[in-house]
Amino acid sequence: MLTTLVVILAAAAAEPLPNTQIEALPLTAAQPDDTPAKIALGRLLFFDPILSATRDVSCATCHHPQHGWADGRPTPLGVHASGTGPSRKLVQGAAFLPLTRNTPTILNAAFNGIESGKPFDPSKSPMFWDNRAQSLEAQALAPIRQREEMRGDVCSEAEAVPAMVERLKSIPEYVKLFHTEITAEKVTQAIAAYERTLIAADSPFDRFMRGDKTALTAEQQKGMAAFQKAGCALCHNGPMLSDFKLHAIGLTDSATNRTEFRTPSLRNLKHTAPYMHHGGSTTLDEVLLFYDRLMDHAAETLEGGDTGTLPPLDPLLRQMNMLPEDHSPIKAFLESLNSDDYDKSVPERVPSGLPVTR
Numbered sequence: 170m171l172t173t174l175v176v177i178l179a180a181a182a183a184e185p186l187p188n189t190q191i192e193a194l195p196l197t198a199a200q201p202d203d204t205p206a207k208i209a210l211g212r213l214l215f216f217d218p219i220l221s222a223t224r225d226v227s228c229a230t231c232h233h234p235q236h237g238w239a240d241g242r243p244t245p246l247g248v249h250a251s252g253t254g255p256s257r258k259l260v261q262g263a264a265f266l267p268l269t270r271n272t273p274t275i276l277n278a279a280f281n282g283i284e285s286g287k288p289f290d291p292s293k294s295p296m297f298w299d300n301r302a303q304s305l306e307a308q309a310l311a312p313i314r315q316r317e318e319m320r321g322d323v324c325s326e327a328e329a330v331p332a333m334v335e336r337l338k339s340i341p342e343y344v345k346l347f348h349t350e351i352t353a354e355k356v357t358q359a360i361a362a363y364e365r366t367l368i369a370a371d372s373p374f375d376r377f378m379r380g381d382k383t384a385l386t387a388e389q390q391k392g393m394a395a396f397q398k399a400g401c402a403l404c405h406n407g408p409m410l411s412d413f414k415l416h417a418i419g420l421t422d423s424a425t426n427r428t429e430f431r432t433p434s435l436r437n438l439k440h441t442a443p444y445m446h447h448g449g450s451t452t453l454d455e456v457l458l459f460y461d462r463l464m465d466h467a468a469e470t471l472e473g474g475d476t477g478t479l480p481p482l483d484p485l486l487r488q489m490n491m492l493p494e495d496h497s498p499i500k501a502f503l504e505s506l507n508s509d510d511y512d513k514s515v516p517e518r519v520p521s522g523l524p525v526t527r
């Protein structure tokens with residue numbers, strides 16, 4: 170008896186079990202320096218195509234309130250394309266490879282990295298499907314530099330950000346709005362301050378967790394228990410329903426051969442379809458069937474450890490235990506993580522005078 174206990178404790182010390190708690194979001198993501206003037210400036214920058222070297226793509230081209238601050242597409246189209254959302258098309262003759270990763274919603278991205286029971290440091294917020302940037306500020310320059318997103322063939326990658334700053338300096342209204350000299354750092358700080366206002370922290374799930382026991386239906390409460398029991402919360406935990414860690418769940422990025430991706434938030438799934446880093450799963454039913462098969466694969470690899478032609482799988486998957494009858498209540502629970510209560514407004518005009526992305 171004593172030996173067993175010691176062995177279990179030793180195993181637990183080697184691989185601590187994740188904190189599977191799920192909870193409500195804080196009601197605000199605002200930082201002390203986020204003044205109304207800075208937020209208003211960030212909003213104009215976000216919707217202004219002047220940030221792109223081609224002057225026709227804004228952040229809102231891919232992150233639009235009409236599509237829940239994503240774009241409703243499997244993968245996005247940046248430069249040399251026209252239209253918005255699912256109907257956006259490459260212009261004829263454009264020699265651009267489509268992007269290979271699905272556009273995440275930026276709704277609640279200000280909370281990326283938040284964990285239950287730990288202090289939250291937004292300067293370390295992981296960004297992108299592979300966590301390659303930390304903080305909203307650090308993220309904001311990446312699309313401006315990237316050829317397929319906002320740069321095209323107008324300038325080199327190294328020139329993209331300084332050239333964007335020069336474009337802003339040539340517009341008197343921006344000179345006035347920035348107060349002091351325009352720098353790339355100030356551009357990213359304003360955009361981040363605005364993004365911190367794009368939150369939806371009042372879903373039925375949040376209200377339930379804050380004490381309103383009528384906020385979830387009986388089926389949704391059953392689904393919450395099934396979600397925990399099935400092991401979803403081994404990775405989808407904390408206030409964002411994400412541990413923000415990288416896991417291999419059997420999907421590979423064809424462009425880079427990467428097999429580990431960040432656990433996505435399960436908030437607002439209504440707006441983030443199609444799902445997964447490649448946007449390859451159309452519905453939640455499809456995702457749940459995928460996990461059924463994944464559990465089988467994970468169990469098989471437990472035996473010999475040989476995954477054959479499959480990429481290695483995260484060992485946490487072996488602890489999953491979802492039954493077919495759990496699908497329906499889990500879907501009902503996921504529905505309770507949607508919220509329509511967020512800023513959907515689009516500015517009337519932007520300082521460059523270019524058309525606002527609608």
Ligand code: HEC
Nearest residue numbers: 227228231245246247270271272273296297298309312318
């Ligand atoms: C052409 C479409 C496109 C444009 C334009 C674009 N994005 Fe994105 N955005 C994406 C895609 C795709 C990803 C995920 C990329 C990845 O993970 O490699 C992303 C990721 C993000 C993320 C990280 C979200 C998360 O949870 O990890 C933020 C924040 C963001 N974008 C903000 C912006 C801002 C600010 C701009 C303008 C400066 C912008 N985006 C322009 C498509 C776009």
Ligand code: HEC
Nearest residue numbers: 400401403404416420430431432433441444445446483485
């Ligand atoms: C081992 C960690 C892990 C477990 C356990 C897990 N997931 Fe995931 N989940 C992920 C990762 C990582 C991704 C993204 C994978 C990718 O895109 O390549 C993901 C993606 C998703 C998505 C797509 C979200 C989007 O916006 O694209 C949904 C929905 C989802 N999981 C639901 C669930 C449910 C329901 C369960 C339990 C039945 C579960 N997950 C169990 C790690 C996990």
